[in-house]
Amino acid sequence: MQQVFKDGMEIKRIKVISGKCSGCRLCMQICAICHYGEINPKKASLRIEAHFPQPGVYKPRVCTQCGKCMEVCPEGAIYRRDDGAYIVLVEKCTNCGVCIPVCKPGVIFQHRDLDHVIICDNCFKCTKLCNTGAITIHTRPVKESK
Amino acid sequence: MANSSTSSRGLAGTTLRINLSTGEIKRxxxxxxxMREWFGGRGAIAKILYDEVPRDADPLGPENLFIMSAGVMSGCFIPAGAKIGFGSISPLTNGHGDSNMGGHLGPxxxxxxxxxxxxxxxxxKPVYLFIDDDTVELRDASQYWGMGSLACEPAMKKDLGEDFEIATIGPAGENGIRFSCITHDFGRQAGRTGQGAVMGSKKLKAIAIRGTCGINVHNLDKLTEQVTAIIKRTQTHPNMAPWQKYGTAFFIEWSNDNAVIPTRNFQTTYFEDIKGISGDALVERCLITHKACFGCWMNCGKYTKAVLPGKETVYLEGPEYETGALCGSNLGMTDINQVAYLNWLMDNVGMDTMSGGGVVAFAMECFQRGLITTDDLEGHTLNWGSVEDTEHFVDMVVHRRGIGEYFAGGTKRAAEKIGRGSEKFAMQVKGQEMSGYDGRYAPGMLLSYMTCDIGAHHNRSWTITVDMAEGRDKVEGRAKVVxxxxxxxxxxxxxxxxxxxxGELDIEPEEIVESLNLITGWNIDAAEAFKTSEKIWNLVRCHYLERxxxxxxxxxxxxxxSWEDKIPTGPSAGKGLTKEQIETMLDEYYACRGWDNDGNPSREVLHDLKxxxxADNIxxxxxxxxxxPNGIPAVRGERYKPKAF
Structure with a gap:
């Protein structure tokens, strides 16, 4: 399933500017709505980390596409798509959770309603609703990537 | 009964009833x-209080109820759908009281x-309410009792987990100070009507909630489409940029320019040092980050720090407009860091910055006039513009020391104790202190305070722009807009x-009612919504009369x-209202509501509202x-579109 990347292709991911985030969580709401048809931020594949009372900053945590989840998945249930996203094959995923601790930003989740893990699939609906510019789409050509 | 993982039509599905005396929790x-007939939130709270609280119940006694309700739209992807309402019989007004706050607790x-x-x-004993999906417990709060609100929240998050949403009271609420607030999310408050005092009277220090369930709505696809369109359309609205930059603090200078800002306990309406406490001063000197409530793209919250010589640097949310006015110009504070520090002080002790600002200002004027002296203040002064004096006085009030006891009940009760004409400048109605607008040259605003169902408060009707558009010298015709x-x-x-x-982004009520229908499947129109609101208003009035x-x-x-003193300085100098004009406004208002000239609802209007x-009870x-004599008006109130700034 491993995607072969070629020159000229583009990889997209979410870019974060923490200082701009105001913690509204519209991103988390739209994420769950689009993927699970319900309003439930706990089913979103990103999180807003609030650092209060000090220093007083919101840090969006999003998938950085490091690929560690795919590396450790014992079922081969995660593959990389040609836009850079790591996709969970829900029919293969056993919800074992091995991928969760290796995810550096901590954006792989389980939910009691679901029998598979939740991982960002690059739909970018979150970036489209962000009114502060804290999360945007970052595009880079494959050539420059490693 | 376990919670279902998802709900239907905007509701979560379960209501909790908790007897704090016995510890019994029922679902x-x-x-x-x-919910349908009273619209949840304030309406459902009003009906439950009316039906269940004995008319002679002490607001701070066991028979009073303390209710929190998330209504039918909170958490439902509707713009700014983040509120939670609290309600009980108000210890300030002795009538129905409700107050709400944003943040994340309601959703x-x-x-x-x-x-x-x-x-x-x-x-x-002191407890806190712990809710983690199906687990609902009253837990021992002795380790948190006595802590400031702003200190308690991080302590509880540390103990329970960062993903718990916490609401707390401070020492003011614990000590039954009648204008105590509830604090959440490091600076969001349900401030008005003393809901924090009711929590404190029940020995309920805090509420901690975590949830993983989803909310289903009637038509999620259409709701998502509608809300997404609203968000995108309003991103370029001319008010969006200033709103995001300043929040309500934008209006500090605007209010001063238009001479309605309360200054030194509403003695005048123009503050000569306004630049020092303006929205620009806040953004340039105090701002750390913009802060939004759940699902809100306007992020009006300003998270700030206050740096004052000789004081520890403190972190807070605000000051927004009301605090900026009532703890700023109304106390004669000339520096935004002073205002921010007092904002933090009152947030942390857990008193409403609006009533708190009003109470301190009233005390300062008493001091100015020699009605209280340094002998009453443990040797301290209480001068305009002094943070030190204010801090000491607030400490006396919170701990009910000496003359602080007088002020623990708010300005009305304090004036009754102090007497000697101080009632004249105790700036309150029904026991609740006025918001941050002087009504002497904004007659609609004064009428709004006078007739507000929970005591003087701008939230129920705000008419400054109406007064400006329709003529500030004119009182006729203002009632129907109010x-x-x-x-x-x-x-x-x-x-x-x-x-x-x-109010700010020109979204019509019809569009919001459409969202309501998409969430609930109710299929109501704006006229029905207004009539339901009128029903709630009249019920609250009857409840007030019965109590x-x-x-x-x-x-x-x-x-x-409000009628004896003309405005002495500033652009509105010499302006003011007569007692006769105030009577005229009341006459018009009652007629417009279908109430008699004594201000009592008639059977005809109550019957029309079911x-x-x-009616039988009153x-x-x-x-x-x-x-x-001429029957009740067919439609009460006249639709008015507030003009943009």
């Missing part, structure tokens, strides 16, 4: 009829599976969403400064309004 299916209550929590009794605003604005408190996007047992008109007067039971105590 009931949420009463959908109550989280629903994500945990609950629409409403109704608490009665008094706990034998009535209209008193119907539309409280609707947001019923639905538990923020009203500011309606306070005198003609309504007797409670609707502002302090005598409140015959309330008739029994001789307070049913006389029939109106």
């Amino acid at each position: 009931y299916p949420t009463d959908e009829k109550l 989280t209550l629903k994500f945990a599976g609950y629409d409403m929590v109704i608490m009665s009794g008094i706990s034998p 009535v209209y605003l008193q119907h539309i604005r409280p609707l947001f408190d019923c639905w538990c969403i923020c009203r500011l996007f309606w 306070n047992k005198a003609n309504g008109r007797t409670f609707d007067y502002p302090p005598a400064r 409140l015959d039971f309330a 008739e029994k105590i001789g307070l049913l309004g006389k029939p109106l």
Whole structure:
């Protein structure tokens, strides 16, 4: 399933500017709505980390596409798509959770309603609703990537 | 009964009833009829208080209820759908009281599976309410009792987990200070009507909630489409940029320019040092980050720090407009860091910055006039513009030391104790301190305070721009707009969403009602929404009459400064109202509402609103309004579109 990347292709991911985030969580709401048809931020594949009372900053945590989840998945249930996203094959995923601790930003989740893990699939609906510019789409050509 | 993982039609499905005296916790299916007929939030709270609290119950006693409700729209992807309403009989006004706040608590209550929590009794020891999906417990709060609100929240998050949403009271609430608030999310407050004091009287220090359930709505696809369109359309609205930059602090200078900002306890309406406490001063000197409530793209919250020589640097949210006015110009503070520091101080002790600012300002004027002296203040002064004096005085009030005891009940009770003419400048109505606008040259605003159902408060109707557009010297015709605003604005408190996007971004009520229908499947129109709001208003009025047992008109007067003193300085110098004009406004207002000239609702209007039971109740105590000579108006209130700034 491993995607072969070629020159000229583009990889997209979410870019974060923490200082701009105001913690509204519209991103988390739209994420769950689009993927699970319900309003439930706990089913979103990103999180807003609030650092209060000090220093007083919101840090969006999003998938950085490091690929560690795919590396450790014992079922081969995660593959990389040609836009850079790591996709969970829900029919293969056993919800074992091995991928969760290796995810550096901590954006792989389980939910009691679901029998598979939740991982960002690059739909970018979150970036489209962000009114502060804290999360945007970052595009880079494959050539420059490693 | 376990919570279902998802709910239907905007509701979470379960209501909790908790007896704090016995520790008993019961779960009931949420009463959908109550939600439909009273719109949840403020409306459902009003009906439950009316039905269940004995008329002679002490607001700070075991028979009072303490209710929190997330309404039908909170957490439902509606713009600014982040509110939670709290309600009880107000220890400030002795009538129905409700107050709400944004942040994340309301949505989280629903994500945990609950629409409403109704608490009665008094706990034998300090407790906090712990809700983690199906787990609902009263837990020992002795380790948190005595802590400041802003200190307690991180302590509880550290103990329970960062993903718990926490609401707390401070020492003011614990000590029964009647204008205490509830604090959440490091600076969001349900400040008005003393809800924090009711929590404290019940020995309920805090509420901690985590939830993983989803909320289903009637038509999620269309709702998503509609809300996405609203968000995208309003991103370029001319008010969006200043709103995001300043929040409500933008209006500090605007209010001063238009000479309505309360200054030194409403002695005048123009503050000469306004630049020092303006929105620009806040953004340039204090701002750390913009802060939004759940699902809100307007991020009006300003998270700041206050740096004052000789003081520890403190972190807070605000000051927003009301605090900026009432703890700024109204106390003669000339530096935004002073205002921010006092904002932090009052947040942390857990007193409403609006009533708190009003109480301190009243005390400062008493000191200015020699009605209280340094002998009363443990050797301290209480001078305009002094943070040190204010801090010491607040400490006296919170701990009820000496003369602080007088002020622990708010300005009305303090004036009754101090006497010697101080009632004239105790700036309150029905026991609640006025918001941050002087009504002497904004007659609609004064009428709004006078007739507000929870005591003087701008939230129910805000008419400064109406006064400016229709003529500030004119009182005639203002009542019908006040009535209209008193119907539309409280609707947001019923639905538990923020009203500011309606006011600031030109979103019509019809569009919001459409969202309501998409969430609930109710299929109502704006006219029905207004009428339901009017029903709630009249029920609250009847409740007030039943508890306070005198003609309504007797409670609707502002302090005598409102007609005896002309504005002395600034652009409105020499302006003011006469007592006759105030009477005219009241006459018009009652006629417009279908109430008699004593301010008592008539049977005809109560019948029209399906409140015959309330008519029967006020008739029994001789307070049913006389029939109106020309009958009641077919439609009460006249729709008015507020003009943009």
